[in-house]
Amino acid sequence: MKSLLLSTILLFTLLASACAPAATPEPTPVELTAARLPVGYIPNMQFAPLYVAIEKGYYRDAGLDVTIDYSMENDNTVLTATNELQFAVVSGEQVLLARAQQMPVVYVMAWYQQYPVGIAAKTSSGINSVADLKGRKVGLPGLYGASYIGAVAMLDAAGLKESDVTLDSIGFNQVEVLMTDKDDAVVIYVANEPVQLEKLGAEINVFKASDAMDLVANGIITNELTMQENPELVQAMVTATLKGIEYTTANPEEAFEISKKYVENLAEADQEVQMKVLLRSIELWQADRLGYSEPEAWENMQRILLQMGLLEAELDLEAAYDNSFIP
Numbered sequence: 001m002k003s004l005l006l007s008t009i010l011l012f013t014l015l016a017s018a019c020a021p022a023a024t025p026e027p028t029p030v031e032l033t034a035a036r037l038p039v040g041y042i043p044n045m046q047f048a049p050l051y052v053a054i055e056k057g058y059y060r061d062a063g064l065d066v067t068i069d070y071s072m073e074n075d076n077t078v079l080t081a082t083n084e085l086q087f088a089v090v091s092g093e094q095v096l097l098a099r100a101q102q103m104p105v106v107y108v109m110a111w112y113q114q115y116p117v118g119i120a121a122k123t124s125s126g127i128n129s130v131a132d133l134k135g136r137k138v139g140l141p142g143l144y145g146a147s148y149i150g151a152v153a154m155l156d157a158a159g160l161k162e163s164d165v166t167l168d169s170i171g172f173n174q175v176e177v178l179m180t181d182k183d184d185a186v187v188i189y190v191a192n193e194p195v196q197l198e199k200l201g202a203e204i205n206v207f208k209a210s211d212a213m214d215l216v217a218n219g220i221i222t223n224e225l226t227m228q229e230n231p232e233l234v235q236a237m238v239t240a241t242l243k244g245i246e247y248t249t250a251n252p253e254e255a256f257e258i259s260k261k262y263v264e265n266l267a268e269a270d271q272e273v274q275m276k277v278l279l280r281s282i283e284l285w286q287a288d289r290l291g292y293s294e295p296e297a298w299e300n301m302q303r304i305l306l307q308m309g310l311l312e313a314e315l316d317l318e319a320a321y322d323n324s325f326i327p
Contacts, residue, residue: 032065038076053244062236092216104224107321112217113287114210117150121185130158139170140187150209157212191280214297291326
């Protein structure tokens with residue numbers, strides 16, 4: 001009897017063990033590759049796609065642990081060329097200027113499909129076209145960078161030379177300078193200062209560099225060594241960043257809320273103005289093929305840099321950019 005009882009207990013124990021769910025093994029942590037991504041400016045709404053790509057896990061899903069770095073653009077180009085950085089966000093002219101100095105940087109993803117620079121003037125000034133700037137005083141951050149390149153390109157397209165206007169280095173004070181009529185016009189970023197000027201009640205004309213000619217704007221660069229030895233890393237960065245742009249374009253309100261975590265005082269800023277800045281930025285990012293770099297834009301950029309004396313000779317433009325990572 002005792003033997004029968006023990007047998008019965010053993011049988012129930014075996015049945016219970018067979019029916020119990022198997023223990024779920026702990027998932028093996030995915031080892032992420034750390035990537036510092038310099039953007040060349042302070043935390044700002046224009047970087048919303050990067051913030052989205054971080055928060056939505058697009059970089060993590062691609063195997064990347066991305067940290068945004070807000071240091072200066074020229075340094076970032078040099079650091080990428082020497083492989084101390086694998087990536088940076090820079091504008092197209094920086095790529096050509098670097099390659100002219102034998103720096104092996106390569107532009108692998110266009111972010112801004114339209115060059116974001118423009119010129120703003122009050123309607124009361126009588127400046128109704130870029131050609132009307134002849135003999136006028138034009139404020140700009142300084143004689144360097146994308147603002148300077150864009151301004152000269154616009155003058156060139158209008159049949160003017162740099163010497164036909166007075167370029168006034170004013171730092172990033174375009175709104176104040178134009179509102180107080182210190183200069184006749186100012187070089188601006190078309191998604192930013194015009195929104196602020198309109199909010200202040202100014203009636204302005206805005207002339208866009210992208211309407212004058214196609215130029216290479218901000219995008220992601222890497223270096224030749226990274227492309228050769230770790231193309232999967234480049235592909236991961238490009239693909240995840242493009243997902244961030246796509247999601248931001250489709251969901252600007254959510255992207256705006258996500259950006260509050262990264263942009264200091266954004267929650268306290270004028271929400272209407274900042275939302276307009278984001279929406280106008282989205283217009284500059286859109287394209288039939290996101291990330292694609294137009295050969296004509298590189299040719300135009302090189303011509304302007306040669307004309308300005310910033311380049312001494314033509315470069316092998318096909319080596320300066322690579323569209324093979326674009327879907």
